Structure formats: structure tokens, C-alpha cells
Amino acid sequence: MANHLPETMRGQFLESFKRPYTLKSIPLPTPTTAHDILIKVDAASYCHTDYVLAQGQMPGFPKSFPTIGCHEFAGTVVSHSESPSTQATEFQVGDKVGVPGRAFHACGTCFECRGSKDPVSQDDKGYSVYCAHADNNGLSRDGGFAEYAIVDARQVAPIPSGMTAVEAAPLMCAGITIYAALKRCQIQAGDRVGIMGAGGGLGHLGLQYAVKMGFKVLGVDAADAPLKLATSLKTGAIIVDARTEKAADVVQQLGTEDGGKDIGEMGLDAVIILPESQQAFDYGMTLLKTHGKCVIVSFPENGFHISARDVVFRDISIIGSLVGSNRMLREMLDFSAAYGVKAISKAFALDRLNDLVEDYHKGGGGKLVVDMSLRS
Template identity: 75%
Template structure:
């Protein structure tokens, strides 16, 4: 550890479930293994999962309280473990990196790490985001709502030179998650994808990724501010207000546009469900043509209800999608830089994290980010 580093740091800590964060001085975290790196956090993005955890509804819960949240952040490497691994040695002090939440200290032995064939979530070298023994930054262990954090070198990625930490932090969960969900859909160029929740943190990124991947894109939302945000991106996607248009009508319009005869062949090839709303799920399912894929990213406390008829008679596949591998993270960052993906965000200082949370509940779309360079 560098001698110039402080012994304490400021952090926003969760002291009890359902309560506001408290700004406290806490001990500086210390790398404890060869893959560990100490990062000076420069930007920490707020995710819906942070809210779920803060309410005590997340599994796994933190091992103990108080707890430091945030599983999507970016910053600068400042120190290694005293005997760093070859992977950790690839990063030097001063390197700018992005840090996703999963998976801290993957075991490399379980069937997920050793035997998984999932190209989205598994890396060469026996490392899986679904590891049965790994911890997760900001979830089961402390994360990025602090001045410093310990990260796993196998988990992180260098930032493109054109990307700031404030731009990168939301990509560490929102960007990676929606990018991976699109990959799971396995669409061909020219096929259609519906993004349900198109004006939210994941959705507005998904609109841009999907268009740049060569798909025809239908964005759906049901609130004024997110719809305005989605429209303002000017991606070329068709944006639909689910309060005013019926899924069945949209399917018929798409069928007419594509010159299709039968309703079963009309609609979208894949629908990505981002909100936790049953209405959103139903809308997405109704947009799908026969043999389509419903990609579920959200996980409402009481789940979703689906029709067996959709599964049996229409051959709809329901696929869950978590996040992506380190390889997928690096691909997403490079794609974002090349295609100049816009992260629509508002920033707050660390001391104003509770104000950020209040703004989040207004549901105005985009991402909310703690910018460590802000004092007020």
C-alpha cells in the first residue's frame, strides 16, 4: 500500500434497511489477495438494485451493516496487493478503470466457473459472473459509494481514452446488462427488437446499442419524462406510448409494413423487459411474433405471471439475463466508444446521495451518478 494514502475515507453507508444513507468516515479498505486492486472512486452510478438492496429485498444481502452500496462505478488504480497476480499486474497506478458488481473473487472451481459454456457470462480462465462462491461489489460486500474501493482485477476493464468516469460508471451495470440482453436475443441484422422501458437507465442505452447493431427498434414506455428522453435521442427508433397505443395495433402496423399475411408472423423478434411491471411484461409478450424471445432483465419481488398458451402455442422463449462477462464488458466499452453511445445522466456530490435517491423515485429516466469531483 502506498504510504501517501489516507487511513480513513468518506463513504455513504446503509445503517439499516429502509433508512437513508449516512455520510461517515470509515477505515480505508485494504487489498487482501493477489487479484485485489485499490481504486480511487471518481464516479458511482445509482441502480434500481441499490434501492432493492436498501429495502432489504435483495439476495444475497450484505453480510453485515453498515454497508456501502453501488455496484457500477469507475475510478483510478492507486495500489496493488503486495504480491500481485499476473492479471492484477496488467493494471498500473493511474490507470482509469470501470468496475461492475459481479463477481468479486470468483472461485474458479464450481460448475459455473469451470464448466459454463455461456458465451455472455463466462470468461476463459475459469471465471464466471454466476460463480456460486463469489461476492459482489456493492451487494454482498462494500461498493462504490465511497472515496475508495477494493476491486478484483479479473472483473474490471480499462476505460477508453475518450470516456470520462462519469460517462463510464452507468455502463458498468446498465450498459453491460442491456448490451448482454441484446446479445442473448441472438438477432440477425434487420430483425426487430422491442425495448420495454425505453426511456430508463438501461432502456435509453439499449435503443442506441440496438440501432448500432443493425436491428429495427421499437421503444416502449408509459411515462412522460422517459418518453421525452427516448424521443430526444433521435436514434431513429419508433417510440411508443403504451398508455395510448395497444400492442395488438402495433403488431398489425408492423405486419403491414413488412408485408406479412398472418398475425403469427407479425411483430418483434425479441422483446426485452426492463420494468418490474406486469403490464410492461404483458405488453412485451403481446408484441412478439411466433417463436419470438422474451428477455427478462428485471426481477420484481413477486415475479411475473405468464400465459402457458404463449409458451406452448406460440413457442415463445422466456430467457433471463443478468450481466456479462469481462470479455463482454470490454466489448461493450469499445462499442460504446466507437459508436459514441450517449449516457444521459445527472450528477450529484457524494454528500447528496439521499437527494439523488429522491430524484430517482420521480422516474424521469436516464441515470443518476455520484461525481466525486463535486463538492456540493
């Protein structure tokens, strides 16, 4: 297959902040280092971070213009470098792989790469998704909104048999992010977990994962379309409209169901905050039991205001969560395949990426994906 590659490819480029993408052709990239793999992109999913990047709200990113966005995509291996590493030869030409943004060309020698103690982000020594020296596809270097992309063999994962590229792509950021956040909750089957933003891209996947993990699940949202999507999944999770139901009332309802006699034992064991909203954060904190865990995934530009009373008097732990390790990425893909966890998505052709972005701003929930097999 490598002998029949085109000389050029099409890609959607950001050429400056707060501007539409520009579709143009450039020379086909070539694998140059041992870990490099060239893949033909089959599907590329749009993330909220793509919007944040395009708005200039990620200091230091991108490193230069023009740049190709997308850090959650999937494709087919088409070639290696002339002297591939052992990790690269794990993937043969024709293999289907999923690609998260982190971490392209991890240094292999920093504190993280030598072996983090965090079980969620820990990989074998020599590679870490938290490597401070690594690049990230779609952020600091070109990503998946193009027909081909160079990826690091250590960052990718094989796509399970029967899972399509359109199904796999949203799992490369939204899927692994919410899966890792659930792991960071450190709760047991039968415990209660809440997901703020339950009808969004991460949230609706989180509802499915959490239920399949055996948790009692509460999904919260505050917009019609995401609430409709969350309800339509029929996971068995309790879905709450934050506009009409007060958090304190929800706590009382859960306490009654659980037989709780004291306010400290009523509510959730953990909550995951997905929206960049102080109201969502406050609502989620109110839902927690004493000693509960609040896992923050979102990163609003001005941060969150945190009540010291919650932290001190109620012993609430506040934990940040970004992504999981490559090991956890593979675990998440296998879990998704085994339990039928899928993103509700809408597909667009590559040359309709700007239409996809317009659709994103309508706030319909779920995921929006560029399907390379589509033609306008």
C-alpha cells in the first residue's frame, strides 16, 4: 500500500484565531523517526478543545499557523519509517488504529516517562501521556482534520474488531477522558456518581460507562437537546434538569431512596464536572455526600470558585482529570466493544468542517465527526 500513496493530501487548516477553517492541499507527510507511522485518516471527531484552540484560549497553542486541528481520530496504517521501532512494528500496514492527541514523541527520560505513580496515567517506563516535552496532535502539531497524519506508535491503540472508525474516533478524547474520570472517582459498584453535563459529548458516553461499571448514576444537564439525548439512551440513569430541580431537593430524594438519616450521608459519592460553568460546579458540589469526591474535567478560562467550607467541613476532595494512559486507552476500547458503548454522532464530509462547527454551536449534544468516506 505504501508504494501507491498520493504525493499530496487535503487538510483543513486554521490560519489564524477566530477564523473558519481553510481546505487546501499540501505534500503528503513522511515518517522520519523510528516511532513514526503514517496513517490514512478514516474519521476525525470534533472536541470542545478544538473550539477553545481556534478561539485563542489555549496559551502557547498552536505553536504556529497554519495548523491542522483534531486530537481524536482513527485511521488505517499505510507506512512506517525506514527503521521502525519495535513499538511501530506492532502495527502492520492495513491495521486500524485510534489516535488520541497525547503524547507525540514523548521524551522517554523525564519524571513522568520514568514511571508516574498515578495508576490512571501510568504506562510502561519510557512513555507517558503526561510528558511535558511531548507534542500533541491537533494542538502543538498537525492532527486529524486531514486525509493523512503522522502519529507516534506509542500513543495509538488497535481498534477492536467490529468497531468502525466513526465509532472509534470520539473515544480517542471524549471516551478516554470520561472513562479515566470515572476511574479517578475511586468508587465501588453500587455507589452513586453524578455527571454534570450528561447530554454532551463526554457526558452521554459517561452515562453508558458508569452504568456498565455497576454504579448508580445521576445525569444532570440544563438544556433541552442534551437532556433529550441523555434520556433517549435509556441507560437506567436518573436524568435531572438543573433548571427545574434544586440540588438540595435531589439530595433529599436520593437520601430517601437510600434510607439515609443524616444529611451528611445523603447524595452522591462522587461527581464529575464537565461544563465550564460555575453554576454546574456549585450544583455538583451540593449533590455530594460528606467525604465525597469532585472530579473536574473542564478548564474554564477564569477557573472555578471553590468553597473552603466544602473542602474543610465536609471533607470534599477535589481532583483534576485530563486523560488516561495508553494502557487505559486500550482497556477503554475493549470495554466499549464488550458493552456496546457508542457515541451518538452526526457525520460530515471533510470539506464541510465549517458546517460541522456551525452545528456544534447549536448545542445538540453528542459528538460531531468528519467521516472521510463521505463526499459533498
